[in-house]
Amino acid sequence: MAQKTMIQAITEALATELKNDENVVVFGEDVGNNGGVFRATEGLQAEFGEDRVFDTPLAESGIGGLAIGLALEGYRPVPEIQFFGFVFEVMDSIVGQAARTRYRMSSTRNLPITIRAPFGGGVHTPELHSDNLEGLMAQSPGIKVVIPSNPYDAKGLLISAIRDNDPVIFLEHMKLYRSFREEVPEEAYTIPLGKAAVAKEGTDVSIITYGAMVRESLKAAENLEKEGISVEVIDLRTVAPLDIETIIASVEKTGRVVVVQEAQRQAGVGAAVMAEISERAVLSLEAPIMRVAAPDTVFPFGQAENIWLPNATDIEAKVKEAYNF
Amino acid sequence: MGQSIQNKAGLTDQDFLNIYQKMWDIRLFDEKVETLFLAGKIHGTTHLSIGQEATAAGSGYLLRPTDWITSTHRGHGHSIAKNTEMNQMMAELFGRENGTNNGKGGSMHIADLDKGNLGSNGIVGAGYPIAVGAALSSQMQGKDQVTICYAGDGSTNEGSFHEALNLASIWQLPVVFFIENNQYGMSSSIKEMVNIPHLSERGAAYGIEGVTIDGNDIVAVVDATYQAIEKAKKGRGPTLIEAKTYRFKGHSKSDQRIYRTREEELHWETNHDPLQLTEKLLIQAGILTKEASQQIEANRKEAVEQAVIFAEAGTLPAASALYENVYVD
Numbered sequence: 001m002a003q004k005t006m007i008q009a010i011t012e013a014l015a016t017e018l019k020n021d022e023n024v025v026v027f028g029e030d031v032g033n034n035g036g037v038f039r040a041t042e043g044l045q046a047e048f049g050e051d052r053v054f055d056t057p058l059a060e061s062g063i064g065g066l067a068i069g070l071a072l073e074g075y076r077p078v079p080e081i082q083f084f085g086f087v088f089e090v091m092d093s094i095v096g097q098a099a100r101t102r103y104r105m106s107s108t109r110n111l112p113i114t115i116r117a118p119f120g121g122g123v124h125t126p127e128l129h130s131d132n133l134e135g136l137m138a139q140s141p142g143i144k145v146v147i148p149s150n151p152y153d154a155k156g157l158l159i160s161a162i163r164d165n166d167p168v169i170f171l172e173h174m175k176l177y178r179s180f181r182e183e184v185p186e187e188a189y190t191i192p193l194g195k196a197a198v199a200k201e202g203t204d205v206s207i208i209t210y211g212a213m214v215r216e217s218l219k220a221a222e223n224l225e226k227e228g229i230s231v232e233v234i235d236l237r238t239v240a241p242l243d244i245e246t247i248i249a250s251v252e253k254t255g256r257v258v259v260v261q262e263a264q265r266q267a268g269v270g271a272a273v274m275a276e277i278s279e280r281a282v283l284s285l286e287a288p289i290m291r292v293a294a295p296d297t298v299f300p301f302g303q304a305e306n307i308w309l310p311n312a313t314d315i316e317a318k319v320k321e322a323y324n325f
Numbered sequence: 326m327g328q329s330i331q332n333k334a335g336l337t338d339q340d341f342l343n344i345y346q347k348m349w350d351i352r353l354f355d356e357k358v359e360t361l362f363l364a365g366k367i368h369g370t371t372h373l374s375i376g377q378e379a380t381a382a383g384s385g386y387l388l389r390p391t392d393w394i395t396s397t398h399r400g401h402g403h404s405i406a407k408n409t410e411m412n413q414m415m416a417e418l419f420g421r422e423n424g425t426n427n428g429k430g431g432s433m434h435i436a437d438l439d440k441g442n443l444g445s446n447g448i449v450g451a452g453y454p455i456a457v458g459a460a461l462s463s464q465m466q467g468k469d470q471v472t473i474c475y476a477g478d479g480s481t482n483e484g485s486f487h488e489a490l491n492l493a494s495i496w497q498l499p500v501v502f503f504i505e506n507n508q509y510g511m512s513s514s515i516k517e518m519v520n521i522p523h524l525s526e527r528g529a530a531y532g533i534e535g536v537t538i539d540g541n542d543i544v545a546v547v548d549a550t551y552q553a554i555e556k557a558k559k560g561r562g563p564t565l566i567e568a569k570t571y572r573f574k575g576h577s578k579s580d581q582r583i584y585r586t587r588e589e590e591l592h593w594e595t596n597h598d599p600l601q602l603t604e605k606l607l608i609q610a611g612i613l614t615k616e617a618s619q620q621i622e623a624n625r626k627e628a629v630e631q632a633v634i635f636a637e638a639g640t641l642p643a644a645s646a647l648y649e650n651v652y653v654d
């Protein structure tokens with residue numbers, strides 16, 4: 001098995017599904033000959049042809065609408081939004097249309113759309129390019145929101161997303177694209193959507209997190225282990241709908257929980273997780289539910305993101321607070 | 326000083342020398358930016374206007390401080406032409422407190438309201454309706470004020486372009502849509518992205534006069550912009566200018582430029598370099614010598630070096646600044 005980066009795993013997943021199902025089509029801005037800003041679609045047009053992998057004009061709402069029309073007629077579109085910060089241009093297609101189409105049509109049609117987009121902080125891209133906007137999407141029943149935290153999951157989750165018959169927003173954290181490698185099998189495999197993973201088992205405190213914060217949380221957990229605190233790390237993988245069962249099982253086991261997200265505090269996925277825990281497991285808690293998140297301000301420019309973004313040190317401190325409560 | 330170069334705006338020889346100097350500012354500023362970026366001194370991303378100096382310098386020169394512009398991700402040239410200080414621009418790129426946006430915006434968000442610069446933009450096409458709103462305010466308040474909305478060829482496929490043109494037309498607003506058609510989006514050739522020979526034709530769909538000009542010909546830029554501005558001032562509504570040009574560099578960092586040939590690039594650099602063309606024009610008109618031209622280049626290079634010194638002397642915003650200005654208080 002070869003060691004691969006997350007971007008390689010993603011390209012491989014796309015190639016696998018293009019090969020596997022002739023209805024899969026990949027399109028977006030600069031994804032064809034150019035292979036995408038981060039090279040996620042590199043070589044795919046050459047291999048599968050311009051009918052299967054093609055460039056669109058700069059027209060995000062067009063890209064979203066195209067996907068819906070194609071999907072209603074039996075295709076399995078995998079459009080790319082060049083950066084997720086450009087999602088506002090295509091919001092109606094996603095939230096106003098795709099999310100509700102199954103409901104409106106009483107399931108007479110599938111909507112197997114997978115919208116891929118890079119996002120996330122830590123690589124000094126400016127403001128909108130870095131924003132964590134998963135919370136916006138998570139508020140819309142009818143779409144699934146998937147965020148892989150490593151190369152292996154990225155491939156399996158993307159294949160599942162493409163094969164899934166509902167619209168999926170597949171968010172790829174830019175910092176994870178090339179920062180580490182992992183063994184990723186050549187062949188196709190799936191990881192179920194809507195299912196969280198126990199990234200590390202522990203007994204004292206549960207960290208519930210996703211995306212780039214999984215690595216930070218594991219780093220924190222490793223340090224805390226040396227101090228005798230046993231930390232469990234839950235990687236949500238799908239942030240909407242939430243895998244409540246896995247979350248609650250972990251909380252019931254440890255009785256202490258820290259929710260960690262890169263996004264700003266207000267509303268968002270972390271808040272939803274906290275609310276679910278307080279509704280369902282409050283009697284298992286030995287400490288208040290705690291949270292590590294970015295502040296409720298605009299994503300900062302340049303080096304300032306180093307101060308702004310949550311990291312392993314912040315997580316460690318918060319876990320200790322929960323542990324010592 | 327005389328008026329050796331025929332033009333519709335009545336610009337004098339001195340005006341053309343001023344414009345030529347601005348063009349050097351833009352060229353040298355962005356060349357420096359490229360070097361600094363590659364050296365890791367500037368973060369984020371940068372889009373250079375090298376090769377597109379005539380469009381910004383020629384059109385911006387005709388605006389008064391009270392006139393407005395909206396700009397794009399490729400906006401350094403527009404800001405320089407609208408007289409934003411290079412010192413503050415460079416400081417902004419360095420993320421320093423003494424930058425145009427106090428180091429909080431970076432290359433794609435440079436704005437300078439005192440100079441009439443409503444802001445560059447990281448979102449392609451976002452400037453169109455903002456420019457229309459500004460122009461509507463001028464009209465509602467009866468102000469003698471024009472807005473130039475700069476945008477790229479690729480952006481004319483965004484919905485915002487079409488909404489904005491229609492709005493500007495039905496209300497006959499004092500706005501000039503200035504499309505710098507450098508023939509590519511990021512990697513896509515505009516020829517494959519629209520099915521018409523000239524983007525200016527799109528004006529007709531909205532009842533807006535459209536013109537296509539050679540954007541590397543400074544006189545053509547001055548003439549077309551002047552006419553559009555005069556029309557806007559007289560209350561006769563918007564104009565769509567399509568200025569054909571070429572970006573000499575890649576779209577942004579790490580662009581291998583596989584979507585165009587080296588021959589094509591060489592052709593534009595050799596035959597359509599706006600700085601060479603303008604220099605030649607001014608020398609032929611007898612208002613510039615080769616030596617004076619070199620002197621201008623050297624002076625402006627020094628000004629850019631000063632901008633870097635200014636930027637590097639600036640401090641990074643305090644951590645507390647990240648928490649300010651989100652709401653009124």
Ligand SMILES: Cc1ncc(C[n+]2csc(CCOP(=O)(O)OP(=O)(O)O)c2C)c(N)n1
Nearest residue numbers: 086399447448449477478479480509510511
């Ligand atoms: C809404 C939106 N979509 C995509 C992008 C990414 N992007 C930035 S610039 C660019 C190409 C723009 O082409 P054009 O309008 O011709 O301007 P140019 O870069 O040539 O100056 C793209 C695709 C973006 N910033 N905003």
Ligand SMILES: [Mg+2]
Nearest residue numbers: 477478509510
């Ligand atoms: Mg262009």
